[in-house]
Amino acid sequence: MNCLDSPFLCFDISYSEYWQLALDYWSGDDVAGRWKWHASVEDLSGLHGVPKKDVPKFVKLAATAVSLMRRCMDCDFPQELSSRSTVTSKSYGDYLCNACLAARNQARLRRREEEERQRFAAEHAHIAENCQRNKTFDYDGISYANAAIAFSIMLASDEACEVGTFQRSDSLNLCESSSLSSKLLGRLSNAGVLGFDEGTPPQAVEIGQDSKWGYFPHLVNWRFASDLGGRSFPEVLTLLGKVIDARDADLEYGGSVAEMWRMLAYDDALNHLSQEVDNYQLPDVRVGPKTEQAIWHALDHFSIPQVRREITNVVKNAAALSQHRDFVRRHALNTIPGNLISYVDRAVSEGWQVSPLLRNWQNEEPVLLTVLFNRVLGTGLPGFKTLSYSVLTATILNVDRT
Secondary structure (H helix, E strand, O other): OOOOOOOEEEEOHHHHHHHHHHHHHOOEEEEOOEEEEOOOHHHHHHHHOOOHHHHHHHHHHHEEEEEEEEEEOOOOOEEEOOOHHHHHOOOOOOEOOHHHHHHHHHHHHHHHHHHHHHHHHHHHHHHHHHHOOOOEEOHHHOOHHHHHHHHHHHHHOHHHHHHOEEOOHHHHOOOOOHHHHHHHHHHHHHHOOEEEOOOOOHHHEEEOOOOOEEEOHHHOOEEEOEEOOOOOHHHHHHHHHHHHHOHHHOOOHHHHHHHHHHHHHHHHHHHHHHHHHHHOOOOOOOOOHHHHHHHHHHHHHOOHHHHHHHHHHHHHHHHHHOOOOOOOHHHHHHOHHHHHHHHHHHHHHOOOOOOOOOOOOOOOOOHHHHHHHHHHOOOHHHHHHHOOHHHHHHHHHOOOOO
């Protein structure tokens, strides 16, 4: 047996009575490229009068076996062999002893902690910097759409109305979806109406791969900018109400209302479609050009709650279709956009009275939606039930629909 292939033994003088057991245990030969031990553990048990289960334990006490063929890449110490299987099994990659592996893990942990500390400090510095922005704003010059959005936030949050700050913005029920409300919060921030408030958690901001900072609007503690004219926040709410009530006297009124109706209506329809698909346990909705076209086609001819009803009926039919043996569920889901367009066309041509699907107007509908119909348009719930986009633009706003 080549001494370079066999384990090298370092004996412990305290257990000299087991030295021969250790020698016999680690003794073997290379036979046709495979390692073969001279005696099995069972044979060693009988030969030395040691219980079979205790053989490996007494061998470890008597001697430490190492491989001179394989050394730690950091400290160059030979690999310690814990059992016979360590010798016969194949080794892959570089070897690290336990001490060096622990040292590397500790170094990696320290680097990670340092990176985390630096990231935490950078996040706090970025938040502190943002808290110094948008301190004041001239509410006399606010745009019509931004006035309606800011008014809705103050209406939904007593804290925002009283002291100009608010947290947990996702719970305000500003819009049907959190994605749209996030965009609207970002819009007010970009316009200088909202700024970061002190106490915004580090989790609210992140730095991207391009080293540019971003933020999660619903995690930010927001603060309305103080009025440049010295108004209190309750007085700012009153001013915003006057801006909204000006309606046609404001040159931005028609375009702003059309913009708000479109974004709220589409958001409502898409969210309702997703909810109905989930209710019937169909696959997740994939919004493509055909789905967008179908939703806009429906909204052009019917009101927001009527489109909800049409979507519910179409999804219900798709769910029934998915139960057929020759239909897969994804195929059934893919029929929804085309069926919605056909449903709308037939409803229009045959003069169907589509029943609106309503929720509690005061407590369940999104705040910005109720502000749009109650205050901006002045139609209230009756207008919400009946106004399609084509009727809105043709008879009320008289704006270019393109």
